[in-house]
Amino acid sequence: MIDVTGLVVSYGSATALDHVTLSIRPGEMVALLGPNGAGKSTLANTLAGLLTPASGTVTVHGRLALIPEGRQLFPDLSVADNLALGGWRSGQRDPAPVYTLLPRLAELAPRRAGVLSGGEQQMVAFGRALMSHPDVLVVDELSLGLAPNVTSGLARHLVELNRERGLTVLLIEQNARLAFELCERAYVLESGRLVAEGDCADLAGDPRVAGAYLGGAIT
Ligand SMILES: Nc1ncnc2c1ncn2[C@@H]1O[C@H](COP(=O)(O)OP(=O)(O)OP(=O)(O)O)[C@@H](O)[C@H]1O
Secondary structure (H helix, E strand, O other): OEEEEEEEEEEOOEEEEEEEEEEEOOOOEEEEEOOOOOOHHHHHHHHOOOOOOOEEEEEEOOOEEEEOOOOOOOOOOEHHHHHHHHOOOOOOOOOHHHHHHOOHHHHHOOOEHHHOOHHHHHHHHHHHHHOOOOOEEEEEOOOOOOOHHHHHHHHHHHHHHHHHHOOEEEEEEOOHHHHHHHOOEEEEEEOOEEEEEEEHHHHHHOHHHHHHHOOOOOO
């Protein structure tokens, strides 16, 4: 669904992604882990076509939607209008399918996005991404600034979409424990380079990964 080969992305003279190669098969839910500044959002934005690679190739088979870091809602617009903007490019105007998946959004529809809680705003960002009926969803920091119970509620929706509807997901997370719980496979990015990849169970047992991202080995 996603094929990235030898990807280099720079901001001026600073290289943010340095020959990154990865692939995600249809229906997979894959995690991308890494510390602050590793290049995770740069990868997400490049996959979404917002940044142009200096070299390398990015191929996305199907329609990709991004839930950007920090949600990036229009705070003065209603929830319904934020959702409508998500369907604007693809001409999808009917929010009903999204309301079926995320019924809370139907209740929030007339409210201004800016007055909602962080969890509600993340749900709006989620719904806005779904408005374009994506084949692959890139989620940049689902859990950012959210209480664990709020994150788990959103994660449940994500897993349901992946398992029951075959949505391919790239989950970018600093919360490695959550990512390992939800995904089967993961990539680890540090300073713009992939430093580890594999099954989450193997990575969780890798002392280096567990030490850096899980606060010690998982037993
Ligand atoms: N617009 C920009 N202009 C210049 N440098 C940037 C820009 N955006 C990101 N960078 C730099 O590129 C590198 C990768 O940043 P990026 O935001 O992709 O990392 P990240 O892994 O998503 O980090 P975080 O988890 O903090 O969001 C960092 O060194 C960052 O300072």
